[in-house]
Structures are given as C-alpha cells and as structure tokens.
Amino acid sequence: MVSRGRSRWFAALPLLVLAGLLAPAASPARATYQASADTNVSAFRSPCVGFQDSYPTRMLSLAVAGLRFLGYTVTPYSGVGFSRAAVLARTVSDNSFYVHSHGDNYWYQPAQRRYNGFREDSGDCSQAVIYSPQIAAARAGRFTNLVVISTCHNAEPATTMPAAFGIAKTKVLSGGNHFYLGYLGSAFDNDEEAFETAFWSALKRGMSVGEAFDLGQLQNFSHALEADWWGTYDWSGWTRPWTFCRRCVKAGGA
Amino acid sequence: MTRPSLHRHRLAGPALGAAIVLILGVGTMSAGAVAGTSSSAALAMAELTEARLGLPVPAGRSVVRVHDPRSALMVDEVTDLDALGRPVAISRFDAAGRLISSVRLRFVPPAGSSVIAADATLAATAIAARAGVPTPGSATATPRASGGWLVRWVRRVGAVPVPGDGVSVQLDARGSFHGIVRTEHELAPAPTIPIEAGRARLLAEARLDQWFPAGLRGDAVITSVALAWIAANDAFGDALPGGPAGLLRLAWVVRVTTSGSLAETVAGLELAFDAGDGAPLGGDLVE
Numbered sequence: 001m002v003s004r005g006r007s008r009w010f011a012a013l014p015l016l017v018l019a020g021l022l023a024p025a026a027s028p029a030r031a032t033y034q035a036s037a038d039t040n041v042s043a044f045r046s047p048c049v050g051f052q053d054s055y056p057t058r059m060l061s062l063a064v065a066g067l068r069f070l071g072y073t074v075t076p077y078s079g080v081g082f083s084r085a086a087v088l089a090r091t092v093s094d095n096s097f098y099v100h101s102h103g104d105n106y107w108y109q110p111a112q113r114r115y116n117g118f119r120e121d122s123g124d125c126s127q128a129v130i131y132s133p134q135i136a137a138a139r140a141g142r143f144t145n146l147v148v149i150s151t152c153h154n155a156e157p158a159t160t161m162p163a164a165f166g167i168a169k170t171k172v173l174s175g176g177n178h179f180y181l182g183y184l185g186s187a188f189d190n191d192e193e194a195f196e197t198a199f200w201s202a203l204k205r206g207m208s209v210g211e212a213f214d215l216g217q218l219q220n221f222s223h224a225l226e227a228d229w230w231g232t233y234d235w236s237g238w239t240r241p242w243t244f245c246r247r248c249v250k251a252g253g254a
Numbered sequence: 255m256t257r258p259s260l261h262r263h264r265l266a267g268p269a270l271g272a273a274i275v276l277i278l279g280v281g282t283m284s285a286g287a288v289a290g291t292s293s294s295a296a297l298a299m300a301e302l303t304e305a306r307l308g309l310p311v312p313a314g315r316s317v318v319r320v321h322d323p324r325s326a327l328m329v330d331e332v333t334d335l336d337a338l339g340r341p342v343a344i345s346r347f348d349a350a351g352r353l354i355s356s357v358r359l360r361f362v363p364p365a366g367s368s369v370i371a372a373d374a375t376l377a378a379t380a381i382a383a384r385a386g387v388p389t390p391g392s393a394t395a396t397p398r399a400s401g402g403w404l405v406r407w408v409r410r411v412g413a414v415p416v417p418g419d420g421v422s423v424q425l426d427a428r429g430s431f432h433g434i435v436r437t438e439h440e441l442a443p444a445p446t447i448p449i450e451a452g453r454a455r456l457l458a459e460a461r462l463d464q465w466f467p468a469g470l471r472g473d474a475v476i477t478s479v480a481l482a483w484i485a486a487n488d489a490f491g492d493a494l495p496g497g498p499a500g501l502l503r504l505a506w507v508v509r510v511t512t513s514g515s516l517a518e519t520v521a522g523l524e525l526a527f528d529a530g531d532g533a534p535l536g537g538d539l540v541e
Contacts, residue, residue, distance in 0.1 A: 043519040050465035052491040220437040228399040233361035
C-alpha cells in the first residue's frame with residue numbers, strides 16, 4: 001500500500017539527472033528557437049501509485065533528442081518544473097512544445113464549457129489541468145512551429161488545443177513551417193511510444209513532418225492507435241523563421 | 255537552417271554498387287556498406303512489388319539496410335525518389351525478400367466523399383493479394399482521422415490473438431493504396447499447461463492492491479482476462495525475461511478500467527502475466 005504524501009525533490013531527482021544528461025552542448029552563436037518538452041512522471045510512480053512507469057522518461061528522451069536534432073534549444077521539464085504556472089510562464093517563448101501526460105476535453109469553469117487540456121506534473125499527486133484557453137492567453141496569439149501533444153483526446157476533430165498554439169486545423173502540402181501532432185480517444189503508452197519512435201527517427205533521417213507522420217502510422221499497433229495532424233506536410237521540422245501562411249494561422253483559444 | 259539531405263546513395267538501376275547501411279536506434283544512427291548483390295535484389299523486389307501496388311515509376315531509387323530494434327528485424331529499405339531527389343515512396347523487405355511494408359509518401363487532401371467500409375475491405379484485400387501478402391482471417395475496416403481507411407488483419411495463433419502482429423492496409427478516402435505493413439514476431443514455445451484465468455485475475459488483484467491506496471483501489475476494476483501473445487516490457491518496473499529481442503510470449507492480459515479520481519491520471523491499465531508461471535511481463539497504460 002502506498003501513501004499520497006509529497007516528496008517533490010526526491011521524486012524529481014531522476015528527471016533532474018536526465019535534464020543534465022540532455023543539456024545542450026556549447027555551440028556557435030546562432031538564432032535560438034526555444035522548445036519545451038514536458039512529461040508527467042509523478043502521476044505514474046510512488047507515492048502517487050505503487051509502480052514505476054518507465055514510459056514517460058523514455059518518451060521525453062525521444063522528444064528531446066528529436067527536437068535538438070531539428071535545431072531547437074530544448075529543455076526537458078518534469079516534477080515541479082512541469083507545473084501549470086511554469087508552462088504558462090514559458091510558453092510565449094516556445095517555438096516548439098512537446099508534452100506527454102494525461103489529456104482530455106475538460107470542463108472549464110470560467111467559460112462554462114469544455115476545452116481541451118492536459119494535466120501538469122507539479123511533483124505531487126494533485127495535478128491541475130492546463131486548459132487550452134490558458135495557453136492561448138499566455139501565448140497572446142504567437143504562432144508555434146512544431147507541437148506534439150502526446151496525450152489522449154487532444155487531436156479529436158473538435159479539439160481546441162491546436163488553436164492555443166496559433167495553428168489552424170488545416171492540412172496543406174507546403175508553404176508553411178508548422179505542424180501539430182496528437183492522438184484521438186484513449187491512447188496506450190506502448191503504441192504512442194512506437195509511433196513517436198518512428199516519427200522522431202524519420203525526422204532525423206531528413207523526412208518531412210508529413211512523411212514522418214506517415215511512417216509513424218505504418219505499424220501494427222497493439223491497440224487501435226489513432227493519430228492526426230494539422231499543418232504543412234512538406235515542412236522539414238527544422239527551425240527557421242516563421243513563414244506566413246494565411247490558412248495556417250488561428251487566433252488562439254476557440 | 256536547411257533540410258538535411260537523406261543519407262542515401264541514389265541508384266539509377268539494379269546493377270549498382272554499395273548502398274548505405276543505416277542502423278536505426280532510439281537516439282543514434284550509424285552507416286556502413288551493403289553488398290551490391292543485396293541492394294540489387296532489394297531494388298528488383300521494389301520494382302516488382304511497387305508495380306503491383308500501382309505506385310508510379312520513380313525517377314530513381316536508393317537502398318539502405320535498416321535495423322529496427324523494436325521489431326528486431328534487419329530490413330532493406332528502398333526509397334523511391336522524384337526528379338528532384340525527394341522521397342515519394344518507401345518499401346522494406348526482410349532478409350528473405352518478403353515485403354515488410356510499403357508506403358506512398360504524399361499529401362492527400364481530404365476528399366469530399368469516401369468509399370464505404372465494405373469497399374475499403376475489398377480494395378485492401380486485393381492490394382494485399384497483389385503484393386503477395388497473405389491475409390488470413392477476417393478484417394476490420396476503420397476510418398482514419400487523417401483521412402482514408404485502415405483495414406487490419408490481426409494475426410492469430412489458434413484462437414489466441416497476437417495484437418501487435420498481422421497485416422494493415424492503409425487506403426486514401428477514394429480507396430486507393432496508401433500503405434501496407436506486415437508484422438510477424440517470433441513466438442516463444444507455449445507453456446505445456448497454462449495457468450488458469452482465475453489465477454491471473456488473482457495476481458492482478460494483488461498488484462492493484464499494492465499499487466493503489468485504499469481510497470483509490472475501488473476505482474480500478476478488472477474488466478477482462480484474456481490470452482494473447484505479447485512482448486514483455488518494463489512498464490511497471492518488472493524485470494525483463496531472457497530471450498531474443500522481439501520474442502513474444504503467451505500471456506494472460508488483464509484489462510483494468512478506472513473511474514473516479516484514479517481515472518484523472520490513469521485512464522486504463524493492462525497487466526500481463528506469463529501464461530506458464532504467472533510471472534509479471536509488464537503491460538500498458540492509458541494516461
């Protein structure tokens with residue numbers, strides 16, 4: 001039996017070690033494209049549950065390595081570093097965002113309606129939802145290049161999450177440099193990991209984000225994993241200044 | 255920053271020299287030479303298979319040898335290139351020359367109308383047959399969120415499913431070929447006398463009692479216990495059993511549905527136990 005006590009720093013230790021291992025090496029000065037990669041580990045290990053889930057840390061490693069290869073200055077966050085306040089404080093500077101956590105279409109009290117969101121880590125067992133309108137407000141309409149929401153439910157047709165990052169739910173062949181990837185319904189971790197392993201690997205081999213999506217889907221998953229995307233199929237995923245694309249832009253929150 | 259070039263040799267015909275070996279890992283890649291005869295055989299297989307699948311003749315093809323640690327397979331991957339050297343299709347073949355997968359890399363705008371499920375199944379069956387991929391059993395056709403259809407044949411050994419194995423054919427909304435993938439892992443010997451389902455349920459109940467405090471334990475309910483061939487994993491910190499990578503074991507898979515407070519973080523669980531001795535083999539989570 002486990003208790004639901006708090007041991008934030010102890011719980012965050014493995015992720016702090018991971019952050020150190022994945023810290024960017026010194027490189028010549030160049031334009032910086034910030035990326036945040038957040039993963040919820042605390043909900044899936046002691047003291048919140050009595051097992052130690054290995055998926056979140058592995059998937060964070062995949063995302064960090066992939067984003068770094070694409071040229072982003074990426075920082076991994078978990079534990080207290082992946083709190084609602086922390087995410088909302090840094091999101092305006094993010095050119096790319098990855099999250100692996102619990103996600104859903106949640107009731108948002110201030111607006112008296114449902115919005116998509118995902119749960120923070122926060123290093124304890126009481127994990128607040130970060131709602132899409134909160135992200136949209138914090139980003140103040142700023143466009144995002146590459147967004148991977150590795151949660152349940154955040155790529156369903158009515159999802160409000162892409163708009164929070166300034167991305168319209170349109171699919172175009174070329175002309176932009178933006179891409180949103182997420183899953184529909186309930187998604188098992190093993191399948192998400194298989195998808196994302198193929199996705200990041202394809203990007204590292206020079207495939208476009210759309211091609212990487214196609215290769216991610218080209219698997220026999222153990223469950224019925226369903227993914228979707230919006231953005232620019234032919235974009236490489238590599239950092240570069242934002243290309244204006246009228247059909248790609250979405251004022252956030254709705 | 256410019257897009258990186260594909261690390262491939264572009265080949266204009268089958269009788270060519272070395273191609274590049276690309277070892278796919280989680281974070282690392284490395285390359286080396288492949289014998290010319292191997293690349294020639296892979297190119298010839300691609301030309302034949304892709305013609306059967308209705309893929310257009312490319313401006314060029316390249317071949318690499320790829321190791322996928324997840325499936326533990328070493329495959330020859332042939333990439334079709336357009337006149338500008340951009341990839342337009344990828345086909346993979348195993349060491350025996352059998353098709354593992356093929357996909358047309360292209361953006362298909364959402365169509366106004368789509369074929370129905372029955373027609374999608376017929377089309378997928380015909381595609382698999384043309385590609386020489388057997389599709390035993392019955393298929394399920396599922397509309398894809400990103401457009402088109404997924405037609406799936408799950409591998410079965412007797413009555414027991416192998417959930418990660420089988421054949422999938424992806425179609426665009428009009429029923430045209432988009433992709434095909436065949437997965438078939440090696441199976442460990444089945445236990446002579448499997449443990450009973452009731453024993454697996456008790457093992458799962460014991461784990462759930464350990465994992466969740468009293469206030470949450472009631473939110474986790476076992477909804478099914480079924481045999482399946484699965485790959486052991488360390489999802490719950492279990493020690494991995496010995497044996498080659500990718501080896502599947504016969505296991506009791508216990509499905510757990512969550513509700514209430516627990517469902518706010520763990521939306522579902524699967525716990526796997528070796529069907530021979532009840533040893534934990536990991537499982538899976540819905541977050």
